[in-house]
Amino acid sequence: MRTAANAREGRMASAFERAADCVRLLAWAAMAGGYGLMLWALSESAYADGRTAARRVTAAAAAQAAHETAGHPERPGGRP
Secondary structure (H helix, E strand, O other), X not given: OHHHHHHHHHHXXXXXXXXXXXXXXXXXXXXXXXXXXXXXXXXXXXXXXXXXXXXXXHXXXXXXXXXXXXXOOOOOOOOO
């Protein structure tokens, strides 16, 4: 009888240990997923900032070119 009780207790302990291991694994997966999501959001933000900066540079270059060619009929796009 004693061995059966010990065996049941051992099975219960191992079931609790397995459940605790599953909880730990899920916690680690959630943390890794959270960090991955955070890195993805930062990369998307940096990409959007880069695109915005590129648009600003392109617009500034176009404005500079329009300013330089204004009033010069010999240049393409210049006003007479």
